Amino acid sequence: MDPEKTAPFELGRGEDACLLLHGFTGSPWEVRPLGEALAARGLYVRAIQLPGHGTTPEALLNVGHRDWERAAAEALLSLRDYRRVFVAGLSMGALLSLMLAADYPERVHGLALIAPALRFKGPKMWLLKRLRHTGLLERVKPWVQKTGMDLSDLAVLAEAPILPAFPSARLRDLWTLQDVAREALPRVRCPALVAVAEQDHVVDPECGRFLARGLTASPQVRHISLKDGFHIVPRDRGGPLLASEVGTFFDRLRLSVSPTRPAAGTR
DSSP, X not given: OOHXXXXXXXXXXXXXXXXXXXXXXXXXXXXXXXXXXXXXXXXXXXXXXXXXXXXXXXXXXXXXXXXXXXXXXXXXXXXXXXXXXXXXXXXXXXXXXXXXXXXXXXXXXXXXXXXXXXXXXXXXXXHHHHTGGGTHHHHHOSEEEOOOOSOSOHHHHHHOOXXXXXXXXXXXXXXXXXXXXXXXXXXXXXXXXXXXXXXXSSBOTHHHHHHHHHOTTOSOEEEEEESSOOSSGGGSTTHHHHHHHHHXXXXXXXXXXXXOOOOTTOO
């Protein structure tokens, strides 16, 4: 993978900030267009590279969901001096975003959950999740090969930094995050935007509606379904519309939500 493309980034300036979280086996490259659009609206934007991601397949051998959760939490806490903080995540990043909002309700003022990986598409992944505690997948197929990325825009796909393979054991970590995020839904107390791609080939778009219904304590939930593009929505044909929706949603919260600063010394 091209380290310049997959590197974390910081954009923009402002009193309010947004943390961006990429997906499983992905990199900050996936969410860069969204970050640029939010920075243009006056937000400081930070996109982190989750542990083990954006480099080589072997880098994922010795990390897991706790490392990803810890990195996301540390990134959120690093934004403590901003007036308001929003979190936007793609796929697995959406699951981590949910968990941040549930665990740090005083710090997250709004969420954008993009193509949330709450449930994968197809019976094969459903069966593999059911068998995850047997260790069968790791023994039979220790590595999962990747030949592409779920993008409808072929020009973007040709330029995409694609991790060629990943350890199948990491799927267990992803399935764990699905379970933890599902349990966290009723603890999220901030406004949330849920965006799915109708033509997503990776996650079931219907889980977006399930997720939106599960945000029972959120004061505002907006669900949108994008007709254009596949799973990597920010980089695909539906990306401009997504950026507009997320930007407008956060702008309204910036005007309506009273900023609160944590007490000195709070972590």
